[in-house]
Amino acid sequence: MKRKRLIWGVVAVVALGALVGYDLLKTPGQSEQVEIVEEFELQPLIKLPAIGPFDLSVNKAVVYLWITAAVLIVFALLVRRSLRQEPPSRFRVLMELLYALAHDGIVGAVMKSGRATWFPYIAGAFFFVLTANLIGLIPLPFAHHHQLGFYTATANLYVTLALALCTFVFTHFAGLRQNRGRYFINWAPSSAPPVLKQLIWVIHSVSEVFRLVSLAVRLFANMLAGHAILAVFFAMALIFQSVLAALVLQGASVLIYMFEIFVAFIQAFIFAILSAVYIGGALDQEH
Amino acid sequence: MLAPEPGLMIWTLITFGVAVLVLTVFAFKPLQKALDARRQNIQDGMDAAEAARAEALRLLEEYKATLAKVRGESEEILERSRATADHAKAEIIAEAKSQSERILEEAHEQIERDTRAALRALKGQIAELTALATTKVATSSLTESDQRRLIEEALAELDVEKLGVEGDG
Amino acid sequence: MDAESAKLLAAGISMGVGSIGPALGLGMLISKALESIARQPEVAGEIRTNMFIGIGVTEAVALYAFVIALILIFVA
Numbered sequence: 001m002k003r004k005r006l007i008w009g010v011v012a013v014v015a016l017g018a019l020v021g022y023d024l025l026k027t028p029g030q031s032e033q034v035e036i037v038e039e040f041e042l043q044p045l046i047k048l049p050a051i052g053p054f055d056l057s058v059n060k061a062v063v064y065l066w067i068t069a070a071v072l073i074v075f076a077l078l079v080r081r082s083l084r085q086e087p088p089s090r091f092r093v094l095m096e097l098l099y100a101l102a103h104d105g106i107v108g109a110v111m112k113s114g115r116a117t118w119f120p121y122i123a124g125a126f127f128f129v130l131t132a133n134l135i136g137l138i139p140l141p142f143a144h145h146h147q148l149g150f151y152t153a154t155a156n157l158y159v160t161l162a163l164a165l166c167t168f169v170f171t172h173f174a175g176l177r178q179n180r181g182r183y184f185i186n187w188a189p190s191s192a193p194p195v196l197k198q199l200i201w202v203i204h205s206v207s208e209v210f211r212l213v214s215l216a217v218r219l220f221a222n223m224l225a226g227h228a229i230l231a232v233f234f235a236m237a238l239i240f241q242s243v244l245a246a247l248v249l250q251g252a253s254v255l256i257y258m259f260e261i262f263v264a265f266i267q268a269f270i271f272a273i274l275s276a277v278y279i280g281g282a283l284d285q286e287h
Numbered sequence: 288m289l290a291p292e293p294g295l296m297i298w299t300l301i302t303f304g305v306a307v308l309v310l311t312v313f314a315f316k317p318l319q320k321a322l323d324a325r326r327q328n329i330q331d332g333m334d335a336a337e338a339a340r341a342e343a344l345r346l347l348e349e350y351k352a353t354l355a356k357v358r359g360e361s362e363e364i365l366e367r368s369r370a371t372a373d374h375a376k377a378e379i380i381a382e383a384k385s386q387s388e389r390i391l392e393e394a395h396e397q398i399e400r401d402t403r404a405a406l407r408a409l410k411g412q413i414a415e416l417t418a419l420a421t422t423k424v425a426t427s428s429l430t431e432s433d434q435r436r437l438i439e440e441a442l443a444e445l446d447v448e449k450l451g452v453e454g455d456g
Numbered sequence: 457m458d459a460e461s462a463k464l465l466a467a468g469i470s471m472g473v474g475s476i477g478p479a480l481g482l483g484m485l486i487s488k489a490l491e492s493i494a495r496q497p498e499v500a501g502e503i504r505t506n507m508f509i510g511i512g513v514t515e516a517v518a519l520y521a522f523v524i525a526l527i528l529i530f531v532a
Contacts, residue, residue, distance in 0.1 A: 124307030
């Protein structure tokens with residue numbers, strides 16, 4: 001039974017890859033020249049007026065964000081509906097498991113105080129990033145010329161930067177609300193000698209900015225690299241123009257795809273748990 | 288690819304905010320409530336089981352105590368009846384003993400009385416017989432007064448007590 | 457060597473050299489975490505959580521190199 005499922009999964013992924021490859025191939029004038037980078041460039045799909053520096057045109061990333069939000073809303077409604085069912089359905093048990101992971105595995109494991117206050121944000125970030133990452137592994141027709149293609153909103157630096165900014169802002173907001181004026185003073189240990197204390201304070205301030213950048217870049221680079229590698233494997237068969245190479249590369253791409261599912265999960269987990277660590281650290285400062 | 292896109296950041300914040308809001312309202316809060324309710328249910332069940340167990344233990348203790356009391360009581364009753372029986376037995380034995388002693392004494396007294404009476408009768412008869420014999424032997428040679436004197440002497444010599452003892456033995 | 461090929465070469469070198477440190481670090485991190493789990497299976501969950509935090513922080517170093525490579529290719 002299990003082996004059968006696994007075989008079907010492998011067949012489905014291979015078929016999917018072949019479909020994407022064929023899709024790329026049939027497009028006129030592009031059959032031999034595959035531009036992987038183009039997959040990650042954004043062209044506006046719907047032109048909207050810019051407000052100041054903010055160009056609100058709808059592009060591929062925005063569509064993926066919408067899809068992510070829509071999927072989350074559908075799941076939220078399904079969860080609410082499933083709660084009326086007794087005994088619990090399989091779906092509900094799975095959702096409870098995921099909820100328990102966010103509640104006990106991320107927030108409960110890392111934060112000491114303010115768990116109830118910050119749980120919605122951290123769990124929301126976890127599920128948002130997880131859903132966005134996983135949707136990126138489903139081929140959707142938003143590539144160039146409406147081909148099927150892999151893309152994910154989290155493979156764009158400015159999407160992850162916006163998410164990381166939320167964590168950054170909430171961290172300092174939580175710290176200031178909890179510790180008032182002492183928050184910034186507590187960045188340096190009070191036991192340190194004066195000059196060293198100021199040095200530590202400066203280092204800490206810089207590290208706060210680097211936390212923001214690393215949080216954004218980690219997620220972005222992971223998803224981008226994963227998708228780039230997947231695209232390379234799918235496209236390489238076209239570049240080599242060989243059936244044997246296509247078979248080998250398709251087989252390898254199945255493994256990469258499985259690894260990408262794992263990475264999608266791990267990156268969402270790390271993003272959420274680091275957000276929890278930062279916010280928890282701001283709440284319970286060491287003096 | 289790395290060109291700044293501030294508009295995309297705005298879109299991200301909007302969709303992310305909406306998603307978190309919807310998740311919190313429709314998924315997290317009801318789920319937490321359901322999980323809390325289930326935990327409460329389980330806790331209640333466990334509490335009830337614990338209470339039932341405590342109650343059962345209490346009843347068991349009570350039964351044990353009652354049983355011990357009953358056993359003690361029955362022991363006491365047995366002891367008491369045994370004491371009563373012993374007492375009665377001793378009484379009966381003592382009574383029987385005293386009664387037998389009394390009977391024995393009475394018998395002794397009776398024997399003594401009879402012996403005495405028999406001796407008295409014997410004494411009289413001996414005197415008579417002696418008088419008779421003496422009369423027959425010495426009618427001619429003896430005066431009335433001599434006779435009387437002789438009889439008296441003979442009687443005096445006759446150890447009545449000794450005779451009595453011998454007769455008793 | 458023209459500027460374009462120098463960029464590509466620099467990008468390749470930055471990715472390759474930048475991966476060495478994080479790779480060693482990740483290896484050490486995970487091997488130590490597994491050792492700890494083997495020694496104390498009762499706190500496996502806690503160790504795993506902290507291991508993932510460590511992986512996230514260590515891996516970021518390689519990703520900085522990746523971003524530098526991207527900047528070299530597409531922006532510089």
